[in-house]
Each structure stands twice: as structure tokens, then as C-alpha cells.
Ligand SMILES: *[C@@H]1O[C@H](CO)[C@@H](O)[C@H](O)[C@H]1NC(C)=O
Ligand SMILES: *[C@@H]1O[C@H](CO)[C@@H](O)[C@H](O)[C@H]1NC(C)=O
Ligand SMILES: *[C@@H]1O[C@H](CO)[C@@H](O)[C@H](O)[C@H]1NC(C)=O
Ligand SMILES: *[C@@H]1O[C@H](CO)[C@@H](O)[C@H](O)[C@H]1NC(C)=O
Ligand SMILES: *[C@@H]1O[C@H](CO)[C@@H](O)[C@H](O)[C@H]1NC(C)=O
Ligand SMILES: *[C@@H]1O[C@H](CO)[C@@H](O)[C@H](O)[C@H]1NC(C)=O
Ligand SMILES: *[C@@H]1O[C@H](CO)[C@@H](O)[C@H](O)[C@H]1NC(C)=O
């Protein structure tokens with residue numbers, strides 16, 4: 274059975290450019306996952322009661338501080354982070370005053386794990402750090418995690434590099450072996466993820482979330498995770514997201530939970546915004562989300578000379594052309610709901626649209642996922658192309674990278690077209706993107722992952738400039 278599944282995936286990866294029609298593999302929402310060629314490793318072993326697991330790291334603006342989060346199966350109030358500049362173990366710093374709390378999944382089992390956040394002291398720039406986390410029992414005996422992880426702080430000079438991905442499953446996670454290599458390479462300063470992970474973390478009383486977080490540890494522990502929330506994290510009012518990704522810098526951003534935050538890095542201001550406010554929860558919550566976004570962008574624009582590029586990271590697209598089935602409204606009704614807001618059927622008026630905010634504050638780029646493919650637009654506003662050039666563009670363009678791989682395979686495009694004129698590039702295979710930013714230029718490259726995940730090919734290359 275396992276063998277048959279592997280062959281099935283291989284064929285799909287090889288032939289992806291030609292596949293039309295959609296399908297799915299086992300291991301999606303509500304289903305048990307299985308091993309395949311992308312999720313192997315010893316991460317699903319039995320862990321000690323207080324052995325650290327599910328380790329991942331995030332940073333605050335300019336990588337001044339890093340915060341490491343991890344889980345233990347049993348309760349302990351004594352979480353420890355030790356870190357040191359690479360190969361200078363004599364400079365080790367140990368931090369013990371972290372935050373520790375129990376996270377109770379809201380399924381019938383009330384499955385509980387113990388979560389720990391530990392923040393570094395102010396970090397030296399341009400340094401590679403190594404770290405380990407530990408947990409102490411009541412007698413003071415510390416159990417450290419087995420591996421040593423690494424991250425680096427902002428380098429000298431103006432260039433910043435990051436990796437962009439979204440929609441990563443526990444099965445058919447085609448991009449994960451590649452992301453592991455990129456994370457370990459130190460070529461990239463952080464990783465963005467535009468929502469949807471695990472499919473779904475809340476499954477099986479939340480144990481699928483534990484398994485997924487162990488699986489991706491080798492990526493998220495070795496590069497700062499600067500991701501956002503998606504619709505597949507919505508269970509129990511997004512509690513898995515709010516608890517498991519509690520180390521993102523939301524407190525420093527003036528938001529009251531991890532659903533939204535922002536940070537600066539050299540010439541970039543990046544905002545992680547929840548597009549789910551327009552689809553789940555109350556109108557009041559949607560307004561809280563949009564009001565914070567506006568305030569954040571207003572503040573960012575006071576520093577636009579220093580940080581000319583404003584990127585908003587969200588899950589759902591404002592523009593897309595793909596469809597998984599004839600009744601799939603993701604690229605029709607849903608994009609309208611996000612761009613223009615919710616319809617009041619009495620008045621016929623829409624409120625809560627995000628596109629007017631993007632226009633008002635002149636953001637440069639909206640980075641999203643949700644559709645399991647790659648699609649880039651021209652600079653576009655209210656459905657109209659505002660420029661075919663990406664030099665000093667009058668409105669944002671959208672960059673959709675949702676093809677990391679999950680149970681749902683990829684979502685095809687209409688093979689014949691015609692396509693709306695704002696749809697500039699499309700690819701329905703697996704892949705990821707890299708972004709290199711300097712003060713006057715953004716260089717975006719989308720890589721397709723070929724063969725069994727070992728090959729790369731450049732699918733789309735874009736240079737965006739401003740004076
Ligand atoms: C993963 O580990 C759990 C707990 O040991 C076990 O129940 C489950 O069967 C394992 N999953 C697979 C696919 O091996
Ligand atoms: C959740 O836990 C309850 C109680 O232990 C159990 O009866 C139920 O089967 C579990 N649900 C799933 C989907 O595993
Ligand atoms: C948690 O589960 C209980 C019982 O099913 C339910 O009433 C409650 O609404 C759930 N809470 C959330 C936040 O989903
Ligand atoms: C869901 O969480 C938000 C905070 O993100 C909170 O404002 C809201 O009241 C919660 N909703 C429910 C039904 O508990
Ligand atoms: C859309 O159609 C598919 C079959 O193509 C069906 O399984 C699904 O339930 C439909 N969804 C809705 C919302 O009607
Ligand atoms: C729709 O608009 C009417 C008139 O302004 C208002 O009374 C009503 O509360 C609105 N409905 C919603 C769901 O906001
Ligand atoms: C593809 O687009 C063309 C033109 O809009 C349309 O006629 C055709 O039905 C579409 N194909 C599918 C499979 O939806």
C-alpha cells in the first residue's frame with residue numbers, strides 16, 4: 274500500500290505540467306497521515322516526558338531578538354534556552370525566564386501539551402548562532418533536545434533574502450526536503466508562510482498538530498518562521514495557531530494575539546495579516562483586524578524613505594484564476610469578499626474590503642497562498658491593470674505561492690484561457706519562491722520542484738524597482 278502510494282506521487286510530480294483536473298491523497302483533514310517520500314525521518318518516535326519537541330524560532334524587527342518556542346508532553350515550568358555564536362561555546366548564554374503554559378485542545382480528549390517560549394537577549398548582528406532548548410524536572414535535572422539548531426542575525430549591507438511558501442501538509446509535502454536545505458544554508462534571513470499547515474492541526478484531538486510540528490522542526494528551528502494564519506487553522510477559534518505560533522512578534526506589534534503582527538528588516542516592512550477575518554468570526558473581529566492593519570500601515574508610511582517596500586502577507590488571494598471544481602468559488606465570490614468586503618443584503622453595500630486599504634497606503638506587494646499553485650499578477654487595482662511595468666508601480670501586485678504540497682495536490686488552471694489581463698504568470702506544479710530585496714529593487718524567483726524533489730527549475734523571475 275505504501276509503495277503504491279509512493280509511485281502515485283512520483284508520477285504526479287513528473288507529469289505535473291500536464292495534469293488537468295484535481296484529485297487528492299489520503300491524509301487530509303480528518304484522516305490519518307502516512308509516510309511518503311517527503312515526510313520521512315525519526316520525528317514520529319516516542320519522546321521523553323519533558324524532552325523538548327516541536328521546536329521553532331521567530332525574530333523581532335531587524336533580528337534584534339529571537340524567540341524559541343517548544344513543547345513538552347509533561348508539565349514543567351523550567352524551560353531553558355542556551356545559545357552561543359557558532360564555534361564559540363565559551364560564550365554560551367542561558368535564559369530561563371520564559372513563558373510556560375498548558376495548551377488544551379478543545380476535542381473531547383482535551384489533549385494537553387505544555388508550551389514554552391524563551392527569548393534571547395539583544396543579539397549581535399551578522400552572527401551565526403547555535404542553540405538548544407532544555408526542560409528541567411522538579412529535581413533540576415535538565416533534558417536537552419538532541420540536535421543543535423542554527424540561525425543568523427541581519428548581515429552587514431543592504432540586502433535581505435527570504436523564502437516564501439504556503440499550504441504545507443503532513444503528506445505530499447513536496448517542498449519540505451528542499452526547504453530544509455534552504456533553511457540550513459544560511460542564505461536566507463527568514464521564511465514566510467502564507468497560511469494552511471498540517472491539514473489540520475486539530476485533527477485526532479490535536480495530535481496531528483503535534484506530529485506536524487515535529488515533522489517541520491528541521492525547517493522551522495533552523496530559520497526564523499515569520500508566517501501567517503490560514504483557513505485550515507480555524508478550529509476552535511484558531512486556538513492551534515494562537516498557541517503553537519505564539520513566538521511571532523505580535524506583542525511588539527500591538528496586536529493582542531498571534532493572528533497579526535509586523536516587523537521591519539532592512540528595506541522591508543512586512544505585515545502578517547489574517548485574511549480569515551472576512552470569512553470567520555464576527556464583524557467586530559473583522560473590523561479589529563482591519564483597523565489594526567490600517568494603523569500599522571499608517572505608521573510604516575512614516576518611515577517609507579528608510580523602508581520603501583511594504584509587503585502584506587495573508588492567506589487568501591484577492592486575485593486568482595484557478596479552480597478545483599466547477600462550483601469552486603475561491604477565485605470568484607471569495608476574492609470579491611476579500612477585496613470589497615462583506616455584502617449587506619439590505620443596503621447592497623459592501624464593507625470591510627482590504628483592497629481600498631492596500632491602495633490608500635500604497636503597499637507594494639500582497640503575498641498569499643490558499644490556491645495550490647503559483648500565480649502572479651501585474652500591478653492591479655479594482656480589477657484593472659494599472660501598469661504592465663513593475664517600475665514605480667502605481668498599485669500593488671499579488672504574488673501567490675501556495676504550491677509547497679499537501680494532500681490536495683496542485684490546483685490546475687484553465688488550459689485554454691483566455692485569462693484576465695491582470696494574470697501575468699501561472700504555474701500548476703510544486704515549488705517555492707525566494708525574494709531578494711535592496712532599497713531600490715525586489716528580485717522574485719519562483720522555483721519549480723522537479724523529479725522527486727531533488728531538481729529545481731526557474732519558472733518565473735521578476736525584478737521590481739522603484740526610484
Ligand atoms: C506516529 O506516532 C504515533 C504515536 O506513537 C502512532 O500512534 C502513529 O501510528 C504513528 N504514525 C505513523 C504513520 O507511523
Ligand atoms: C478524541 O478523543 C476521544 C476521547 O479520548 C476519543 O473517543 C475519540 O475517538 C478521539 N477522536 C479522534 C478523532 O481521534
Ligand atoms: C470547545 O468545545 C465545546 C464543546 O464542544 C464547545 O461548546 C465550544 O464552543 C468549543 N470552543 C471553541 C472555541 O471552539
Ligand atoms: C475568538 O478569538 C478572538 C480573538 O482573536 C476573540 O476576540 C473572540 O471573542 C473569540 N471568539 C469566540 C467565539 O470566543
Ligand atoms: C462541488 O462539487 C463537488 C463535486 O465536483 C462536490 O463534491 C462538492 O460537495 C461541491 N461543493 C459545493 C459547495 O457544492
Ligand atoms: C445592513 O445595513 C442596515 C442598514 O444600515 C443595518 O441596519 C444592518 O445592521 C446591516 N446589516 C449587517 C449584517 O451589518
Ligand atoms: C476555460 O475558459 C474558457 C473561456 O473563458 C471557457 O469557455 C471554458 O469553459 C473554460 N474551461 C473550463 C474547463 O472551465
Ligand SMILES: *[C@@H]1O[C@H](CO)[C@@H](O)[C@H](O)[C@H]1NC(C)=O
Nearest residue numbers: 310450723724725726727728
Ligand atoms: C531522486 O532522483 C534522483 C535522480 O533524478 C536520484 O539521483 C536520487 O537518488 C533520488 N532521490 C531519492 C530520495 O529517491
Ligand SMILES: [Fe+2]
Nearest residue numbers: 469503504643
Ligand atoms: Fe487555504
